[in-house]
Amino acid sequence: MSPIEVALVVVAGFLAGVVNAIAGGGSLISFPMLLAVGFPSVTANVTNNIAMWPGYASSAMGFRTELEGQRGRLVELGATTAAGGVLGAVLLLALPSDVFDAAVPWCVLFASAILAAQSRLSAWLRRRPAAPGRAEHRSVGLHASLFVAGTYGSYFGGGLGVVLLGVLGLFLADHLHTVIGLKNVLSIVVASVGVVSFVAFAPVAWGAFAVMAPASFAGGFAGTRLVKVIAPEVLRWTIVVTGVFVGLVMLLT
Numbered sequence: 001m002s003p004i005e006v007a008l009v010v011v012a013g014f015l016a017g018v019v020n021a022i023a024g025g026g027s028l029i030s031f032p033m034l035l036a037v038g039f040p041s042v043t044a045n046v047t048n049n050i051a052m053w054p055g056y057a058s059s060a061m062g063f064r065t066e067l068e069g070q071r072g073r074l075v076e077l078g079a080t081t082a083a084g085g086v087l088g089a090v091l092l093l094a095l096p097s098d099v100f101d102a103a104v105p106w107c108v109l110f111a112s113a114i115l116a117a118q119s120r121l122s123a124w125l126r127r128r129p130a131a132p133g134r135a136e137h138r139s140v141g142l143h144a145s146l147f148v149a150g151t152y153g154s155y156f157g158g159g160l161g162v163v164l165l166g167v168l169g170l171f172l173a174d175h176l177h178t179v180i181g182l183k184n185v186l187s188i189v190v191a192s193v194g195v196v197s198f199v200a201f202a203p204v205a206w207g208a209f210a211v212m213a214p215a216s217f218a219g220g221f222a223g224t225r226l227v228k229v230i231a232p233e234v235l236r237w238t239i240v241v242t243g244v245f246v247g248l249v250m251l252l253t
Contacts, residue, residue, distance in 0.1 A: 005037040006211055008037060009030075009211055010215045012212070013055075013215030013219065014215040017219020017223060018219040018223035018226060020052065020187070021223025025161065026052065026216075027048055027159070028112065030052065031158055040097070041101050042202070045092070045104075046203060049194040050194055050195045051212035052157070053188065055216030055219055056191050057188055057220070058217045059224055060185050060187075062220075062221070077143075077182065080143045080150070081149065082150065082190070084148060084152075084153075084190075085151070085189065085192075086197070087147075088153060088156075089198065092202070103156070104156070107158055109248075114159050139171055141171060145167040150189075150190050154194050154197075160190060161187055164182075168182055
């Protein structure tokens with residue numbers, strides 16, 4: 001990569017980390033940037049997935065207080081999400097790259113659509129009464145949905161945080177911040193499956209990873225502090241419009 005391309009990848013990684021910490025959907029910034037600097041779609045997706053891991057980790061650390069007492073839940077939910085992540089990684093590695101190339105525009109548009117609906121989901125979550133003692137986390141519907149979300153997240157990853165937020169919000173009647181904390185940890189689970197699978201078997205652009213990973217970590221850390229300062233609606237709709245534009249361009253070219 002040229003110095004300008006390195007700088008663009010660093011900025012994209014940082015912004016993706018910020019967005020993932022605040023609302024989810026950061027891969028709609030980082031993945032298209034890797035495509036723009038010339039990486040093939042599968043290589044860009046694999047590199048993006050593992051480069052986002054540090055950002056997920058730093059954003060989860062910002063919700064340590066909200067996650068107190070959630071260890072049992074996280075073990076059960078994380079196991080199901082990880083199983084889905086394994087399937088997604090297998091599909092990405094086993095299916096021809098042409099299949100992924102055909103699916104990517106639709107995945108980008110899907111991620112943009114769910115990101116567009118994120119504010120309504122958040123408002124609905126805030127209206128729900130907290131019920132931390134309930135065993136809703138053991139419902140079959142929740143685990144089936146998390147398995148599918150894990151599969152999607154490991155196969156593509158864009159908008160995973162919003163998908164997880166939606167799934168958890170449908171089945172858990174907890175405070176919004178607790179749900180966001182759970183979402184961040186489950187995002188780490190999916191990313192961890194990707195790290196193990198893709199490092200061993202997939203084409204990783206290590207140069208891009210080396211600059212994007214620390215940038216995403218810094219972005220995730222900053223995002224947990226900027227969430228009260230940045231107008232989330234402006235940020236979210238900017239990403240939605242960008243994602244729709246990228247998806248349509250990829251679909252029509």
